[in-house]
Amino acid sequence: MRILFLLFTLLIINPLLAQDKQEDTYVLITNVNVWDAKGKDVVKADVLIENNLIQKVGTNLKAPKGATTIDGKGGTLTPGLIDMHTHIMLNGPDAFYSGSQHYDSYTIGAWAYRDMNMLMDQGFTSIRDIAGNSLGIAKARVNGVIEGPRIWSSGPAFSSTGGHGDAGPWNQLPGETNQPHELMNFGVADGKDEIIKHARWNFRHGAAFAKIMAGGGVASEFDPLEIIEYTQEEMETIVSICNDNKTYATIHAYRDDAINRAIDAGVKCVEHGFLMSEETIKRMADEGIWLSLQGYVSTVQFAAAAQVPWFSPEQVRKATQVNEGAVQMIEWARKHKLKIISGGDMFAENTPIAIKNLTIEKTLGFENWEIMQHATYNAGQVLAMSGPARNPYREGPIGVIEEGAYADVIIWEKSPLDDIDNLEIKGNIKLMVQDGKVLKNILD
């Protein structure tokens, strides 16, 4: 009986399965200067894409049968850009307090989709969404239900009561929730038990890593920059659940004490860090801790914090503090060769100018190729830290042009490696391929 069944399987079902298998698709890109994102060099080469991955990079590649061949017209081919600090769900007129006053989560989702596509238009084919409940949208994106940048979502960020993610009203009672909390843009959790429950909820819903509000924040109401927001034990608890999920935690923090406590607890990445001492920066460099850099917000917008429409006087004071530390911190980060990724933190009304977080780095002493690397190769290293279980895109590396990497590529007419400001030229993106699909081609 079993043999008969096997025969049936082989004869009847297999041909049906074979019929279902999709044909391989090929895209061959020729006549381009390829920057693989690993260093300074740009080389003349062809790039062959098979389905959603890069199959080969080399000279005189032959087009397989049925391949689409694209003449790159001498443009510069780079990986698609990656913004490592977005908040697509903190949106609309209430921005940071998304949904607390005038809109519901459906509307916020619609805005998020609009903003995802605004980011795509600027060249961001991937984002790391780091606080805000983008877990459902990330799932829809990975399943191909919607288009837009690939999303590595932290889901709701961990915040203590009164911490950077506590967006409730001042007169809230202990244990009471509020609308921002119910939307799960932030997860207010105090103590070991609440934290464990919250962490497991995040990973149940597809979180790729954890974001911890470790120290005071600018945009929030109840937390001066000087405070530490989680105890050592609480931070270690989050990290231990991340370790169990083979992924990592990153923190929001500005100052030495919060950052050192978090590194002691096993955190691998620091967002902001603008008020750090040189000693802490040295420690990060020695221990291989990543810095996620917001050059534009810290050095340009916080220099004129009073003009941010939704900042209170206290928020203006905090933003000014950050601005005063930023340039010095970045100089030390360069001096000690800190591992850097670019994370704009440019949400809501800032989304259309998110690319400025890269172009501003030129004024902070970085070379063009280094800036590009922050948003490609380096970003890919951090995205890979989501590990075998929680990385939603684990077929190959991302942010690099090499065999086996995801085929997310851009051809720029004017190379950002010659001048990073070329990123801001409208119409400079002549070709955009994401996951092997040609989304834009205006080469002709």
Ligand SMILES: [Zn+2]
């Ligand atoms: Zn942020």
